[in-house]
Amino acid sequence: MNLISIRIITTDVKKLVKFYEQVTGIAAIQYTDDFAELQTPSATLAIGSTKTLQFFGGDEIAKAAQNQTAIIEFLVKDVDDEYSRIAQSIQPDMVQKPTTMPWGNKSFLFRDPDGNLVNFFTPVTPEAIKKFASNS
Known part of the structure; x- marks a missing residue:
């Protein structure tokens, strides 16, 4: 699957x-x-x-702009470059500036116009880099 x-x-x-x-x-x-x-x-x-x-x-299947649980995640080549590129355009919807997470990804989090959370991340530890090696 x-x-x-x-x-x-x-x-x-x-x-x-x-x-x-x-x-x-x-x-x-x-x-x-x-x-x-x-x-x-x-x-x-x-x-x-x-x-x-x-x-x-029908209309009751899903509700627009109601997401409170999912995060849409994008693996990017360089999270700092992406942050620099879009930081101005995603204000004031920035949730978290680039931060290295305990699981080895450096990421930043923001909201789209409907309030959905979006995460751009780059693996930075050897384990995370290995995990995503086939996706980059």
Whole structure:
């Protein structure tokens, strides 16, 4: 089994797509006004409007801008470079400046326009570097 995609449900696809294109540098594929994807080598970040919930059984399936548990994480080549590149554009939604975590990743955390947590990280300890060696 492989994790292929994470989908964010939003009331403003255009705004969220623009944000993720800006912070990742990845151009989204906009299939319709209600659905887009940002594809990385290992997984896809899908962005769907609340209108797409009708395909899954109705409006009560998911609630836009209600995430309180998940963090969308991106492995980046150099977390300090990425922080320097986007720090101004993610203020005041910065949650944590670059910090080395006990599990060996240096990361910074911020929120997207819908309030979802986003983590950019780079492995920095030998164990973490080895763990992610095939993903970089």
